[in-house]
Amino acid sequence: MSTLFTDRLWKRVEPIWNSYLEHPFVKGLGDGTLEQEKFKHWLKQDYVYLIDYARLFAIGSAKADDLEKMTTFAKLLHGVLDVEMDLHRKYAADFGISKEELEATEPSAITTAYTSYMLNLSQRGGMENVVASVLACEWSYNFIGKSLANWPGALDDNFYSSWVEMYSSNEFTELAEETKQLMNQIAEGKPEQELVRLEEIVVKTSQFEYMFWDMVETKEDWPVNAQ
Numbered sequence: 001m002s003t004l005f006t007d008r009l010w011k012r013v014e015p016i017w018n019s020y021l022e023h024p025f026v027k028g029l030g031d032g033t034l035e036q037e038k039f040k041h042w043l044k045q046d047y048v049y050l051i052d053y054a055r056l057f058a059i060g061s062a063k064a065d066d067l068e069k070m071t072t073f074a075k076l077l078h079g080v081l082d083v084e085m086d087l088h089r090k091y092a093a094d095f096g097i098s099k100e101e102l103e104a105t106e107p108s109a110i111t112t113a114y115t116s117y118m119l120n121l122s123q124r125g126g127m128e129n130v131v132a133s134v135l136a137c138e139w140s141y142n143f144i145g146k147s148l149a150n151w152p153g154a155l156d157d158n159f160y161s162s163w164v165e166m167y168s169s170n171e172f173t174e175l176a177e178e179t180k181q182l183m184n185q186i187a188e189g190k191p192e193q194e195l196v197r198l199e200e201i202v203v204k205t206s207q208f209e210y211m212f213w214d215m216v217e218t219k220e221d222w223p224v225n226a227q
């Protein structure tokens, strides 16, 4: 039996993703000690990140070569807009932040670089570029959610337990699994050179994920003052 492309990818990304679990922001989510101001920064940056991330699934749906894949991209799009972003809207309400304020967040340099990288690749390539771009995002948050759910107390009633619950939930796991399946389906039969290229996209987006954790830990904004 041939190995799945995502098994091959796992070998490359595992050390990067394990380093997320050592990151102070992620550790703070897991043990409930994260400073709320840092979390608020994540919430706002992630909301505008997810708006562009959702656009990627719409591009994927438009570029899909059959109705089944078109439907999967559309389902994943709905997952971002109505499942994942709902978590953000609920947390924002706890902080007294309106939906309008969330949407008006100015993206930081890392948020801009990460979404621009994925949008650029997705617009100029086929659906394989789209799925390689979105994969680390969906799969790595599920990996983090499931890892943190095993930490003592992470699912007990604390400010971040709904975060851990959401990203480790069956519903989110299903979205991550569907993204992996789509990647495997699309990778099937592709020449080695193309697989190497797609693998590099997944590695680079995994590195972007680490930079995003750093950005929210240091509450970095757009670094140049607007005049």
Ligand SMILES: Cc1ncc(CN)c(N)n1
Pocket: 046, 049, 050, 084, 136, 137, 138, 141, 209, 212
């Ligand atoms: C930056 C980032 N990466 C991944 C996810 C999970 N979709 C997210 N919400 N934000």
